[in-house]
Amino acid sequence: xxxxxxxxxxxxxxxxxxxxxxxxxxGADLAGSSRLSYPANVKxxxxxxxxxxxxxxxxxxxxxxxxxxxxxxxxxxxCHYVTGNYYTRRRMALLYSFLNYMGIEKARTxxxxxxxxxxxxxxxxxxxxxxxxxxxxxNKRLTDLRVKEGE
Amino acid sequence: xxxxxxxxxxxxxxxxxxxxxxxxxxTIKNEPGVVFAANYQYMCSENGQQLIKQAIKEHNLTGIVxxxxxxxxxxxxxxxxxxxxxxxxxxxxxxxxxxxCSWIHKDMEETTxxxxxLVRTAxxxxxxxxxxxxxxxxxxxxxxxxxxxxxxxxxxxxIADAGFEVDIVEKNATIGGRMAQLDKTFPTLDCSACIxxxxxVDCAQHxxxxxxxxxxxEEVKGFVGNFNVKIRRKARYVDESKCTGCKxxxxxxxxxxxxxxxxxxxDNRPAIHIPFAQAIPNVAVIDPEQCIKLKTGKCGIxxxxxxxxxxxxxxxxxxxxxxxxxxxxxxxxxPIALDNFNEYGxxxxxxxxxxxxxxxxxxxxxxxxxxxxxxxxxxxPKVITFxxxxxxxxxxxxxxxxxxxxxxxxxxxxxxxxREKYPDTEVHVFYIDxxxxxxxxxxxxxxxxxxxxxxxxxxxxxxxxxxxxxxxVQGSNLIDxxxxxxxxxxxxxxxxxxxxxxxxxxxxxxTASIDTNNFLTESHAKLRPVESPTAGVYxxxxxxxxxxxxxxxxxxxxxxxxxxxxxxxDKLKTNPCVAQPDENxxxxxxxxxxxxxxxxITYVDKEFRLGGGKTEIRRVATVNxxxxxxxxxxxxxxxxxxxxxxxxxxxQIMSEVEAICKM
Ligand SMILES: Cc1cc2nc3c(=O)[nH]c(=O)nc-3n(C[C@H](O)[C@H](O)[C@H](O)COP(=O)(O)OP(=O)(O)OC[C@H]3O[C@@H](n4cnc5c(N)ncnc54)[C@H](O)[C@@H]3O)c2cc1C
Ligand code: SF4
Ligand code: SF4
Numbered sequence: 024x025x026x027x028x029x030x031x032x033x034x035x036x037x038x039x040x041x042x043x044x045x046x047x048x049x050g051a052d053l054a055g056s057s058r059l060s061y062p063a064n065v066k067x068x069x070x071x072x073x074x075x076x077x078x079x080x081x082x083x084x085x086x087x088x089x090x091x092x093x094x095x096x097x098x099x100x101x102c103h104y105v106t107g108n109y110y111t112r113r114r115m116a117l118l119y120s121f122l123n124y125m126g127i128e129k130a131r132t133x134x135x136x137x138x139x140x141x142x143x144x145x146x147x148x149x150x151x152x153x154x155x156x157x158x159x160x161x162n163k164r165l166t167d168l169r170v171k172e173g174e
Numbered sequence: 175x176x177x178x179x180x181x182x183x184x185x186x187x188x189x190x191x192x193x194x195x196x197x198x199x200x201t202i203k204n205e206p207g208v209v210f211a212a213n214y215q216y217m218c219s220e221n222g223q224q225l226i227k228q229a230i231k232e233h234n235l236t237g238i239v240x241x242x243x244x245x246x247x248x249x250x251x252x253x254x255x256x257x258x259x260x261x262x263x264x265x266x267x268x269x270x271x272x273x274x275c276s277w278i279h280k281d282m283e284e285t286t287x288x289x290x291x292l293v294r295t296a297x298x299x300x301x302x303x304x305x306x307x308x309x310x311x312x313x314x315x316x317x318x319x320x321x322x323x324x325x326x327x328x329x330x331x332x333i334a335d336a337g338f339e340v341d342i343v344e345k346n347a348t349i350g351g352r353m354a355q356l357d358k359t360f361p362t363l364d365c366s367a368c369i370x371x372x373x374x375v376d377c378a379q380h381x382x383x384x385x386x387x388x389x390x391x392e393e394v395k396g397f398v399g400n401f402n403v404k405i406r407r408k409a410r411y412v413d414e415s416k417c418t419g420c421k422x423x424x425x426x427x428x429x430x431x432x433x434x435x436x437x438x439x440x441d442n443r444p445a446i447h448i449p450f451a452q453a454i455p456n457v458a459v460i461d462p463e464q465c466i467k468l469k470t471g472k473c474g475i476x477x478x479x480x481x482x483x484x485x486x487x488x489x490x491x492x493x494x495x496x497x498x499x500x501x502x503x504x505x506x507x508x509p510i511a512l513d514n515f516n517e518y519g520x521x522x523x524x525x526x527x528x529x530x531x532x533x534x535x536x537x538x539x540x541x542x543x544x545x546x547x548x549x550x551x552x553x554x555p556k557v558i559t560f561x562x563x564x565x566x567x568x569x570x571x572x573x574x575x576x577x578x579x580x581x582x583x584x585x586x587x588x589x590x591x592x593r594e595k596y597p598d599t600e601v602h603v604f605y606i607d608x609x610x611x612x613x614x615x616x617x618x619x620x621x622x623x624x625x626x627x628x629x630x631x632x633x634x635x636x637x638x639x640x641x642x643x644x645x646x647v648q649g650s651n652l653i654d655x656x657x658x659x660x661x662x663x664x665x666x667x668x669x670x671x672x673x674x675x676x677x678x679x680x681x682x683x684x685t686a687s688i689d690t691n692n693f694l695t696e697s698h699a700k701l702r703p704v705e706s707p708t709a710g711v712y713x714x715x716x717x718x719x720x721x722x723x724x725x726x727x728x729x730x731x732x733x734x735x736x737x738x739x740x741x742x743x744d745k746l747k748t749n750p751c752v753a754q755p756d757e758n759x760x761x762x763x764x765x766x767x768x769x770x771x772x773x774x775i776t777y778v779d780k781e782f783r784l785g786g787g788k789t790e791i792r793r794v795a796t797v798n799x800x801x802x803x804x805x806x807x808x809x810x811x812x813x814x815x816x817x818x819x820x821x822x823x824x825x826q827i828m829s830e831v832e833a834i835c836k837m
Contacts, residue, residue: 039834052244055273063279063288066295066834067270069245071751071822075806083828087835104805105687105695105707105771114810146278 036090036156040067040149041076045103046138047095053142054149061149065093072096073134074107078118081132085165091131091156095145098136108136127164130155176301179210179235180293181226182271183217183242189276190215194286198241198271201290205297209233218248226252227259237265237300241293243272262305264750264821269296291834298833302826306750311800313399314499315741318343320391320680323351324723325715325730326504327373332734333502334382338741341496342377343405344387345676348453350374351506355436355530357537357544359723360587361618367452367539374454387455390676392493394501394683397801398710399746401498409489411460411468412446416484419448419456423476423485432464434541438531440549441541446476446485451539458484500710500737501684503694504730505677507716509669510565514572518564518667519638524550525645526638526665529581532588546596548664555663558592559647560585560603561635565670567606574670576691579720581668582609586622588666593626602629602660604649631658638665673717685773686711694718704732708772709803712736751821752802753809755795758782759816762793766808766817774801775808 042048048069070076073096081092096108115134123129133152137145182199184190195213203211210233214222217240229235240252245268253263269292279285317333319326322344330340356366377383386405393404427444434443436450445464448456466473467487477485509530512520520526525548538544548555562585565573589601610619622628635649647660673692681688686706687695694713697705704712714730767775777793784790806819818824
């Protein structure tokens, strides 16, 4: 885990967060309206359900230079679409082992359940994730492998 | 070429205090595709909206991005404004620079930089937006209620009173359900029939309600607002339109040895019968398993005696097809079978009975005319022992893991009623916990203990056995920490309840989900407790989870409110952000339909041109836009990448990712 650590002090990771519309995006809104801060390098993409997130999107983010990718969905059993987050959980489990195979630290991706009422938790999760990714340092693995920029 | 307009909101000082809004607008102006950028104090205000509308018209914009508060606040507002200016409302994207930016970061420079990225991300997305049209589907103003217990009855009456047609499909020969079998009801001890049968009559007489008794749902097609349902009307061998309910046939029928289901098999009924005196409809039915005429061709006595010529041995099942806008499932419950619980000796001892059997033994219209006599020798029992939680809260796998919820209350009821009517009777109750939350419920239980002297013993029963004609109940008394044996004349098992088994078939037909215990699942445990996840399908009564009559009735009325809210609409607007397969890429593998929680995906054979005048027929997926809820599960499952989601397409999300990463 430590091998990619960079010496640079000022490193701030760039983080893509996928949030489901019904729970986590609303949780992020609540974190906002409660003024519960987390680092500005987290940027959120709104998706209807965590199950809309294709593992390809995560790989794409890494390829484009993201240092960390986090997926947030409703708690198991609370999915707006009944079973969506169960699919997400299974897909992410597969993705972890694939990332491992490619030499990308598993800790650069995370799946978290955040409900619409958990502004506090959203902020805590993001702070923690940013801290973890900052410790891991810059993601070089995939960007180095990248064939060409963009499409 | 895209012509994008960008509008940055100050939100007073909510955004402007930490985001340099002018700088954001200036920076964004130079983005490729952006032809107009402005900032304004309150974009959502009348003036702000006017600014948007004007810019759309003046600059011939093809899409807009509003950098403002959360889309959960004002997406609808800005979409409407765009629509009023002649732009498709789905060409609008929101960059959330308030909740996700200005409110949580302090450093002006950092926050402004992030706001720029968020706006760029929204621009990247909007460039790939396509105009979408919310579809419309008509609403058929008629409801179907499956199951005619108290849940179904209440829902039907409420819907019908609001002026809509309702059909009740009931599998038995009469409506009424389990409540019709009860004697008195907690917590007020009013007689069940006295409060239920008037409602049954109301159903029969209501001009908007049609009762299809002795019928079952065979097939369901369609979707919310537009269900097409095929109903099997089982042959009852009696013409419903002619039978007057005179019961002469019941008197004359020689095949009298049928187990009387209504009395839980405690006595017999003839092959031709009306289930109970107040049955609705009050029409006879012939049990074909038992009828001599139907089995051997001989007899035919009932036909001879029937004064109105209602008997028809040739009757066959018939089918009707009807259309409904909404469906209420109210299929109720049954007590579990006790095969796994030999320790209680239910199968071997006539005087070990279930609580529902006790209801019949105490009911004035029951097999003993309401005199409590034990089944074996018709003697009055002097010592009665109740055992609670039989098969409930059982994690061993023999019974059910859940609490059946009603047993603590009805056992207290039984104990009290017995002590009231026969004060010389000794009543013991073995319990694990007494669970009686609810208005006037705990008081009810305490009355049994304090006022009626019912002996409550905390502990489990190990076994019930017969010794010299006496029932020995052996159990532990946890308070006194001792093993005890109670010599009893009658043992009553508070048997766990489970969903009526046919609910599985109903759930499959409706693509309504059920949990591991076969209870139907609600759309949201807290906020949408009477809706099933399938749009247009609602849940009432014990089919959704154990509950008593007051709760059942509340849930049924809540269902009715939801149904009425749906049926008053002439048309339903459908969410246009639905899945859509690319037919040229789809190979019909069938995986997407497997993950769709709503059954929105079907497969059709389609003809494709191959060139050179040749064609080929291939199976491809199609999505019903009225059923799809737009979760996107199928898009990720599709191995050929053929399935995509409108409004959240893979390309759109990918370009958002790119915009965020390209800092
Ligand atoms: C021993 C006992 C005592 C009780 N005492 C009390 C009491 O004192 N007070 C109280 O509040 N509650 C009491 N209850 C609880 C009460 O019985 C239930 O709350 C109530 O009956 C639930 O009504 P329901 O309509 O949901 O189900 P049900 O009464 O089971 O009705 C369901 C109906 O649907 C029909 N049906 C089932 N499947 C299909 C199908 N596939 N197609 C068509 N029709 C179908 C059934 O034939 C039935 O008519 C008691 C329960 C028991 C077991
Ligand atoms: S024909 Fe069947 S139902 Fe009628 S009287 Fe004979 S046995 Fe009974
Ligand atoms: S998006 Fe969800 S609801 Fe729509 S077809 Fe795909 S899986 Fe079914």
